[in-house]
Amino acid sequence: MxxxxxxxxxxxxxxxxxxxxxxxxxxxxxxxxxxxxxxxxxxxxxxxxxxxxxxxxxxxxxxxxxxxxxxxxxxxxxxxxxxxxxxQEFIGIGGAITDASAETFAQLSKEMQQEFLTSYYSQAQGIGYSLLRTPIHSCDFSPASYTYVSDEDKELKTFDISHDYKYRIPMIKRALEMAGGELLFYVSPWSPPAFMKDSKDMLQGGKLLPEYRDAWALYYTKFIKAYEKEGMPIWGITIQNEPMASQTWESCIYTAEDERDFLRDHLGPIMEREGLGDKKIVVWDHNRDLINHRAATIFEDPEAAKYAWGIGFHWYETWTGGEPMFDNLDKVQEAYPDKKLLFTEGCVEKFDSAKYQYWPNAERYGGSMINDFNQGTVGWTDWNILLDQTGGPNHVQNFCFSPIHADTRTGELIYTPSFYYIGHFSKFIRPRAKxxxxxxxxxxxxxxxxxxxxxxxxxxxxxxxxxxxxxxxxxxxxxxxxxxxxxxxxxxxxx
The missing domain is CATH 2.60.40.1180 (Golgi alpha-mannosidase II)
Known part of the structure; x- marks a missing residue:
């Protein structure tokens, strides 16, 4: 290497x-x-x-x-x-800092850490990332499942983000500094705490219990306020990562009607009540295949739609063997031109270290970014910005690629072609471009x-x-x- x-x-x-x-x-x-x-x-x-x-x-x-x-x-x-x-006006390109990214980053030497941050976040010497996503408590790319409250704490009196102080928050702060103090920063949950769900399990899907809808909505606001108290301004949130997927990792199912009602009757009003009405709320946060149904269900309810800035999407609909459904984005944009399209996650699945330099992985990025932008997408977010030589760490073995990997045995950074393909956009197309x-x-x-x-x-x-x-x-x-x-x-x- x-x-x-x-x-x-x-x-x-x-x-x-x-x-x-x-x-x-x-x-x-x-x-x-x-x-x-x-x-x-x-x-x-x-x-x-x-x-x-x-x-x-x-x-x-x-x-x-x-x-x-x-x-x-x-x-x-x-x-x-x-x-x-x-x-459309462009808002940025970036990636997610997960627990896996932050823990891998912490194992690098100071010199490699600086090179890594420069490569991603400096426009002059790197590819100029301008956008950032992070999970609310754990996801699959975490060392284990965890939340910020103790079990059965419906009133959230024990809410505490101390878990993130060791790895994630320090890395985010350094990324912000390298980017000149400005990154469009949004956050997403993978699952409510287990006690709030009908399955009593953060993994394998399940649904939010009706009696915890207000408590879960308040949880978002506590997270935003805690992070902002640490000097990390939050631009917005997505309601639920992949709300139609019952995964082996942290996941939670919302039908279109569930998400509409949660936004309209709980999350939107509570965000406003807590002084966070200016934060952008993004619905769906899942694949392009079902995006039109979700958009119609939420955006055609005026009381729900008033809280929604836009709709997020991923690229994994190809798991069925079909092609990416780019045209679905155009139909959403045509039907709801006042709502924004945001690519919230994509990565190359099934990590294989023999394919670090596999060119079709990069072309998947290039093709998606060009098509997504041409269909009206305003911003584009990669998944993990850094993973180790196993494609993790990941507590359910869902190992994947990232644009840069670190071999923690040697301290080496491995730049994949995907990093450069993303850079052809992020370095030169700047926020507020048209x-x-x-x-x-x-x-x-x-x-x-x-x-x-x-x-x-x-x-x-x-x-x-x-x-x-x-x-x-x-x-x-x-x-x-x-x-x-x-x-x-x-x-x-x-x-």
Missing amino acids: KNQLITALVAVSLLGCMPENKKPVVEQNQAENAAIAYSAIGKKVMIYTTASGTKLRLSITGKANFKPVGQPVESEVSVFVNPNKTF RVSTVSSRSQLLSTSFINEDGSLVTVVMNQSDMEMDYNLYVKSEGIKVTILPHAIQTVVIE
């Missing part, structure tokens, strides 16, 4: 040459106004590439100059970007584009094919010629 570590360090060094965006914040609609009059002529153009079978990892592979071009022809491959047509119209003339190329507040235009192009391809990148009536290698991803930055 030494060569992989050297590659990663070289990549971080290359990233360091990219100047950090320190331009002043512009007025809210300036990016839109700039798009209307947008011209790429005379602007600086940099091309960054990550490619299979090469050493290219977020490497600068070209510069270009736009020039006026004529009618595209069918025999050539083209990507068309129209900055005049803007869509997605702009982008289409490709060939199915082999996927693409999405955003215009940042400072006016820089970012286009990500992914080649899914086995062929090297030349393509024309059109920005309105101006263009450049670009070559993309087989199974590669590129970011073209115009500033």
Whole structure:
């Protein structure tokens, strides 16, 4: 793995040459106004590439100059970007700090800890994560099941987050510091305490008992206040991780009607009563397959919908053998345009250390991110940001991949291709950017584009094919010629 570590360090060094965006914040609609009059002529153009079978990892592979071009022809491959047509506002990209991530991080040397934090959270030298998720008490990626209250404490008088002081909170604080003091930070529960459930077990599903709905809603508010007291501002919450999955780990079942009623009659009002009405509440937090039913059930109840900022989703619907259901997102956006789409979790399952550098894992990230953004998604959250050489720790042996692994036996960091694929988005597309119209003339190329507040235009192009391809990148009536290698991803930055 030494060569992989050297590659990663070289990549971080290359990233360091990219100047950090320190331009002043512009007025809210300036990016839109700039798009209307947008011209790429005379602007600086940099091309960054990550490619299979090469050493290219977020490497600068070209510069270009736009020039006026004529009618595209069918025999050539083209990507068309129209900055005049803007869509959703972007809120960020990031990952989850779980107990597993934090405990693995604590086993690294100080030097490796610093490299890790820089790689994820520095925009100048890393990939500039701007979003963070963490569980409320335990999940499968914890050393064991635990809660913040003693058994049968319906009044929550024993509520105490001391468990998190050892590993999780220190890591989150360091991530916040590396990110410049700002991360969009949201939290999610995997299960209520066992005494609140009909199954009397945090694992294997079960349901929240009606008599504990208020107590469980209050639990969320206590967690938010406890974390904020430690200097970690919470942006929002999801109601329940994977509410239709009875898992071998912490899980809890909510039908669409259950979740609607809990939000409307308990969680929403109690959040407001506790002075937390400004926190964003995200419903569903499960796969794309059933998202439309959940959206209709909750968003068409005005009293429930008023508490819901948006709807979260995962990518695991492919467990059935089918393809990702990206079109379902578009239908939600079409039906409920005032509600936001947020990708809340995705990872590559079934860890196998022989597949650290397995390229299809990275392409799963790239394809999902491009398609999700093009369907209106405003933010994208990976699962564990760090796991060890076993794909854990995980107290129910549900071992998975993360973009970076740490071999705790050697102290080595292992950067997978997924880390770089995510970086092609997170480093260059910044919070408050607006997605702009982008289409490709060939199915082999996927693409999405955003215009940042400072006016820089970012286009990500992914080649899914086995062929090297030349393509024309059109920005309105101006263009450049670009070559993309087989199974590669590129970011073209115009500033």
